[in-house]
Amino acid sequence: MLVSKSMPAQNSLLVALPYDDRQHFIEHCEQVELSINDILCEPGEPIRYVYFPTDSVISLLARVDDHSSLEVGLVGNEGMLGIPLMLGVEVSSLQFVVQGSGSAWRMDATTFRRALQRSPGLKLELNRYLYVLTSQLAQSAACNRFHVVEARLARWLLMIRDRVHSDQFHVTHQVLAYVLGVRRVGITKAASSLQRKKLISYSRGNVKILDGKGLEAASCRCYQTDKDTYERLLG
Amino acid sequence: MLVSKSMPAQNSLLVALPYDDRQHFIEHCEQVELSINDILCEPGEPIRYVYFPTDSVISLLARVDDHSSLEVGLVGNEGMLGIPLMLGVEVSSLQFVVQGSGSAWRMDATTFRRALQRSPGLKLELNRYLYVLTSQLAQSAACNRFHVVEARLARWLLMIRDRVHSDQFHVTHQVLAYVLGVRRVGITKAASSLQRKKLISYSRGNVKILDGKGLEAASCRCYQTDKDTYERLLG
DNA sequence: CTCACTTTGTGCGCAAACGTACAGATATTG
DNA sequence: CAATATCTGTACGTTTGCGCACAAAGTGAG
Numbered sequence: 001m002l003v004s005k006s007m008p009a010q011n012s013l014l015v016a017l018p019y020d021d022r023q024h025f026i027e028h029c030e031q032v033e034l035s036i037n038d039i040l041c042e043p044g045e046p047i048r049y050v051y052f053p054t055d056s057v058i059s060l061l062a063r064v065d066d067h068s069s070l071e072v073g074l075v076g077n078e079g080m081l082g083i084p085l086m087l088g089v090e091v092s093s094l095q096f097v098v099q100g101s102g103s104a105w106r107m108d109a110t111t112f113r114r115a116l117q118r119s120p121g122l123k124l125e126l127n128r129y130l131y132v133l134t135s136q137l138a139q140s141a142a143c144n145r146f147h148v149v150e151a152r153l154a155r156w157l158l159m160i161r162d163r164v165h166s167d168q169f170h171v172t173h174q175v176l177a178y179v180l181g182v183r184r185v186g187i188t189k190a191a192s193s194l195q196r197k198k199l200i201s202y203s204r205g206n207v208k209i210l211d212g213k214g215l216e217a218a219s220c221r222c223y224q225t226d227k228d229t230y231e232r233l234l235g
Numbered sequence: 236m237l238v239s240k241s242m243p244a245q246n247s248l249l250v251a252l253p254y255d256d257r258q259h260f261i262e263h264c265e266q267v268e269l270s271i272n273d274i275l276c277e278p279g280e281p282i283r284y285v286y287f288p289t290d291s292v293i294s295l296l297a298r299v300d301d302h303s304s305l306e307v308g309l310v311g312n313e314g315m316l317g318i319p320l321m322l323g324v325e326v327s328s329l330q331f332v333v334q335g336s337g338s339a340w341r342m343d344a345t346t347f348r349r350a351l352q353r354s355p356g357l358k359l360e361l362n363r364y365l366y367v368l369t370s371q372l373a374q375s376a377a378c379n380r381f382h383v384v385e386a387r388l389a390r391w392l393l394m395i396r397d398r399v400h401s402d403q404f405h406v407t408h409q410v411l412a413y414v415l416g417v418r419r420v421g422i423t424k425a426a427s428s429l430q431r432k433k434l435i436s437y438s439r440g441n442v443k444i445l446d447g448k449g450l451e452a453a454s455c456r457c458y459q460t461d462k463d464t465y466e467r468l469l470g
Numbered sequence: 471c472t473c474a475c476t477t478t479g480t481g482c483g484c485a486a487a488c489g490t491a492c493a494g495a496t497a498t499t500g
Numbered sequence: 501c502a503a504t505a506t507c508t509g510t511a512c513g514t515t516t517g518c519g520c521a522c523a524a525a526g527t528g529a530g
Contacts, residue, residue: 064377065456072373083369087362089468093370127322134318134369135328138307141376142299145416148516172477181380183518188478204477204526221300233324383486407507421487423508439496439507476527481520488515497506 011052011105012078012234013125021119028115029105034058036170040081040096047092050082050112051075057100057163059179062093069095070144070181071156072137076100076163078230083130085109086116086123099171099179100164128233135229143222149182150190154219156180157200159226161209172205194218246287246340247313247469248360256354263350264340269293271405275316275331282327285317285347286310292335292398294414297328304330305379305416306391307372311335311398313465318365320344321351321358334406334414335399363468370464378457384417385425389454391415392435394461396444407440429453 014022034040034056041047043063051058053076060073060081072094075081081104084092090109107115116123143152153176160169173191177184194200199214200207209215216223249257269275269291276282278298286293288311295308295316307329310316316339319327325344342350351358378387388411395404408426412419429435434449435442444450451458 060373062373062377064374064381068377068381070377070380072376084366087366088359089363089366093464094373124323128324131319131322131324134372137369137372137376138295138297138329139299141307141372141379142297142303142305142416144376145305145379146299146303174477181377184477185479185519186517188480189517192479202478229328409507418488419507420489420509423510424487427509437508472530474527474529477525479524480522483519485518486516489513491511493508493510495506495508497504499504500502 010077011054011080013080013129014052014105016125016234017119018121021121025107025115025119025122026105028111029107031103032106033103034098034101036098036101038098040098041092041094043093043095045092046090047082047085047109049106049108050080050085052080052105052107053077053163054103054105055100055164056098056102056104057160059097059099061095061097061179063095068181069178071179072140073133074099074156074159074163078163078234079129079133080126082109082112083126083133085112086126086130099175100160100169102164125234132230132233136226139222139225139229143220144181147220147222148190149180149186150193151218151220152180153187153190154194154199154215155223157207157209158212158215158219158223161212162227167209167212169207170205171207245312246289246315248315248364249287249340251360251469252354253356256356260342260350260354260357261340263346264342266338267341268338269333269336271333271336272410273333275333276327276329278328278330280327281325282317282320282344284341284343285315285320287315287340287342288312288398289338289340290335290399291333291337291339292395294332294334296330296332296414298330303416304413306414307375308368309334309391309394309398313398313469314364314368315361317344317347318361318368320347321361321365334410335395335404337399360469367465367468371461374457374460374464378455379416382455382457384415384421385428386453386455387415388422388425389429389434389450390458392442392444393447393450393454393458396447397462402444402447404442405440406442 057076058081059071061069062072063069081096173187174184176187199211199218200209292311293316294306296304297307298304316331408422409419411422434446434453435444
């Protein structure tokens with residue numbers, strides 16, 4: 001049995017598969033542990049594995065001008081990593097960075113392509129997921145354009161919470177600045193504001209969400225919109 | 236013969252198909268004329284047709300907060316409209332607005348799905364295009380976050396030029412403000428600056444690119460990056 | 471314990487873009 | 501030709517975020 005001592009949280013996409021397909025799929029996976037700040041792929045590099053996180057979280061970052069970067073997607077146990085392989089493309093245009101430590105199912109690219117051929121159910125499911133991810137990407141683009149840092153920060157914290165399934169997690173201002181594409185000082189200001197409002201607390205990277213409802217109110221509608229999109233197509 | 240008096244520019248995705256597939260595909264299409272500002276689809280609505288522009292140009296817009304909107308994709312004869320149907324989804328999350336008058340091949344959703352089944356070559360081609368479009372979306376997201384209005388405007392004008400295959404076209408400051416997600420006054424300022432530099436001229440919506448090379452220099456690298464991505468995968 | 475490092479807070483001046491309002495210029499239409 | 505609508509230019513104060521620099525507080529390794 002590949003599954004370890006403590007039964008890990010499962011991956012939603014795999015859980016939704018018909019029993020046989022799921023068994024076959026998982027038999028060809030290996031379980032791997034991902035650590036925070038691990039880089040799973042650099043832009044321009046070939047994608048060697050697909051990942052189905054169970055309790056890890058991975059951030060998709062677009063880099064521009066060699067300096068700046070911006071998160072354009074966030075993947076936890078509701079999703080998967082390695083979409084381009086579904087489209088017959090080997091190369092990633094994005095950087096994959098682990099934002100939350102934990103485990104994931106991993107499968108090498110060739111095996112994955114065979115599995116896709118074999119299981120129409122898997123293909124259907126992943127196509128829908130690809131649609132959701134793209135919709136969220138478009139939503140993020142607009143969000144980044146129109147919403148202030150404090151609201152975007154609130155949204156991001158909620159998104160992470162949903163994916164690590166906990167109100168506490170680790171992330172420094174510096175990293176937040178990186179994913180939101182703003183200055184570190186901009187995060188400090190926004191985070192201080194959220195803390196003053198008793199919505200969160202944090203110290204040296206240890207973030208705790210104190211008031212989820214309040215944080216939702218402080219975030220932009222994009223958080224809810226994303227969740228709705230996912231629910232509608234894969235819920 | 237469906238093709239009209241003046242042989243229209245063809246659609247690159249269709250041209251790349253094997254002869255038989257292309258013939259079969261086009262026989263099941265109709266040629267339609269699209270007029271500027273036509274809205275082909277509203278967010279949340281079902282997608283009834285796919286479009287393969289020949290000399291028309293369509294803008295993909297993400298709306299947010301009911302007021303603001305932002306272009307996240309631009310489709311000319313190098314692309315197609317109606318991606319979600321490839322993924323088994325009927326609903327668009329974006330608004331489709333015609334930015335350049337002209338014609339396009341149109342096919343209804345059901346026929347399109349059958350055509351996809353029938354032609355693996357078509358599927359392969361469109362999968363690659365989907366990858367390109369997604370990469371460009373991610374690029375745009377970062378671009379909108381980091382680059383100033385003047386550079387983004389320059390980029391957009393070049394993108395339109397490439398898709399209408401002409402240095403002259405029609406677009407008002409108001410519309411530009413809409414697609415770039417800024418104030419109309421912001422466009423006036425940026426456009427005036429480009430005009431002072433003798434890169435473009437315009438009057439009441441009639442834009443003319445005077446110095447393409449200069450305009451590229453004034454735009455951000457994103458313009459070239461997008462072109463490279465397309466070339467690499469579909470060139 | 472000490473030293474080096476990481477993380478967070480604060481304080482400037484500056485640039486880009488915002489919201490709003492109004493005026494002039496150019497088409498279009500009756 | 502007159503009336504109306506569209507398009508562009510300008511102006512003014514405000515907000516958000518940037519770049520930079522430095523200080524303070526917490527953490528961990530030797």
